[in-house]
Amino acid sequence: MTLGPPPHNPMLFRRPATTRAVWAMTGTGNTGARRQSCCHTAWPPAESICGERAVKKHLAKLLMVPVATYFSTAVLAAEAEVEPAPPKQGVTPALPLSADRPAAYAELPTFGAIAWETEKLPWVDEGPYAGISGVAMDVWDDKIVLAGGFIPGGDETADRASRKTSRWSWLYDAAGNTWTQLAHAPDRREYARGLVADDTFYVFGGGKQYQKQDPPYLPHAECFALDLTRQPPAWREHSPLNVPRTHMAVGRVGNYLVVAGGNEYDYAEKGYSANTIRNTTEVFDLHQPELGWQVRAPIPAVGRGWSAAVATDEYLYVFGGVTWDETQNSVGVRETWRYSPAQDRWEKRTPPPVAISGWAGALFLNRYAVIVGGIMREKDKPGRTSYWSDLAWAYDVRDDRWLQVTGTLPPGAVFNDPAVAILDHTLYVLGGEGPKGSHYNYFLTGEIKPK
Template sequence: MTDLTRRAALTLAAAGSAGAVASLSTTASAAAPAGGPAGGASWTRLPDVPANTTDWHEAIPVGEAYWTQLGLAGPIAGAHGDHLIVAGGANFPEPALTATRANTLGKVYWTDAFVYSRRTRRWHAAGQLPDAVGYAATLSTGDGVLVIGGEGYRGGPGGTLQRPVEKFADVYRLRWDERRARLERAELPPLPRPLSYAVAGIVDGVVYVAEGGDFYGLDLSRPERGWATLPRWPGDPRTVAVGAAQDGRFFLLSGRSQGADKAWTFHRDAYAYSPRRRRWDRIADLPWCVTAGLAHPVGRTGLVVVGGDKDIDRWNLIEHHVALRAAAPPGSAEWQRQNDIVTWIYDHHTGFNGELLRYDTRRDRWSVDGWFPGPPPATTPAVDWDGDLVVASGEVGPGIRTPRVWRAEF
């Protein structure tokens, strides 16, 4: 199919898709497996995120009859007023080609932006971001969706087999101008260093960001002062952690770190930073790892953690065979054998954490509080939409995404 035909097909598909993306709205309780707790959340499935529209490479079947949204890991996701914004993100869009199968582009980072209206219950195309961005920290505020860092490509979509990914220090707000039907971007001071996979929260008007071994703060009432470097938590440096603000504190949970010997450690420790006391305190350990999950404040003293990965044995097995693959000559029989093993483990991945964990900030106690209603997510932001939790897209297995959008009322 030629570019012209593909684009024409995409235009026709978009014209007929408005009703389709508005038609689905189902409700599910946070039902557990037999004998498990029902939980305190009521889940509603919103319409799926629409398909990406940027027809930028022949290896991606944008505009084909079967083309749909595969789902996005690390999308920008946040709420602004009556609108849910989902933009950027990354996936593996080449047919039948995922993380360990030979492909042309590798992991693709996108620029497409979409907006869902709470009033019309429809998604709308919202143009393009200036850069392809994934794995930024995002926060919903009354002034727009705050986007912090991330990684990807300047100027348009790109794939990891085309050129190396660039990390960003950009910080900005995205707002949806309903009258003009466009996204508006307002710049804020950049981070002290480029970073991705960070976690963030706002306490008393100050944004706190943690990643690696660094902890930063930006006073939104005095942004011209820039970011302050703050003392980090007493535990190990980490990435792909979980973070959120609740009860006047910023919480940093779980994550993983790699030692000098290249071995990975998955963390269950958790910490709370009190701006008023200017100190970190270690809180009760999580019952298991929630690496790459998400956290949402509930009420005055609750913190709910959704998704993430706790299967350390599987991760270590994958890393073992990845190391054996790396030690073999590229393209050799041994390289292919190890790659087949990694692919087999990926293909039979059983999913991420299905349990919802709730932390009581006053009692310093963790408990299981129900189950996620669909394939559990990782690497997607927790969207606070007027107190409700929205989980938009995300990763549900290695290289596998979901286009589904869920809203939880607690």
């Protein structure tokens, strides 16, 4: 069962101060039912008469109740003590990329290290059969705002056709360690992308499931905007893209919102093919919103999706990704490009040492793209064409060079299609997919420690 917020009932979750505390509360679920926990209405339970022991005692019972139950955990353990992500039953995951590090990675200069803490999201159930991936996310006012995503466990509504595509929106306050539920997005979206500009959170494109319908999945061009200055924040429709798609590279470059690449899912093409992968670039000028999205110079070479991307005041940087050839085989893209919307020009830069797709990154100190997760595709090793990556990378946009990052991501190589953001010196990694369709609700916080 996936644990999600009740509609029209804003909730706030606070992470406990101790590393061993477990909090639980109940609320009005989608069925309209309401259950009392042992702590009644007191929140947080640590301040109630029940105490931590009673909360722990009743937590197992609460998790068996088919209503909307809310709980949060603190840091699971120190990095070295985190248990590996559990695989699906009967699945033995292959060794991660760190167990067979590419020589090209080992030869890179060292950027520094990331000191990780591992937590779990309080508003979605655990993996490997639940979890979340493909969330639209960005930073706003020293907070993190997000919307949508693929939730294999569903959201407990009666919408059996689409309930595995999320409509949830959340605001995370790192200073207060709290999650606040915002208004539901106007429609369900997964593998959309999100950007913040001028106190507005924009969500672009994405896909939606339509199970037992024909077709059962569609990409969408609609875009939505969440006005974060209103109390409570409110959604509105935004100019639609010209090309519906998922898994795009996006960034705010000065006064421009840029969306590049992605996949226009087509069920007749089995979802992904040379006919669905896109090299389309669209630009939205925030100073001329009446123009809508303008189609600009396409990504050179091949179309691609599942690329990592960061933006500076001048350029959108696009790293790696995956494409499909004419024989319908997926092919990793080992390229770095940067795009100037002011000049409408793409420039090739130093490629990553290996081809990785499904990774994500954010810009640190306005100079370094810090990138994590994804899958490395390698055709040269017999019997092994892909490696799930638990490594972190850095790319210096000023000096155009790649750097290695000391250590690996806990609790393993289960971060394909994560959402990533940076606040100050902390990297946040939310959700992700692991081998054989497993998904997880991990929420990593990493202190970035450059040399």
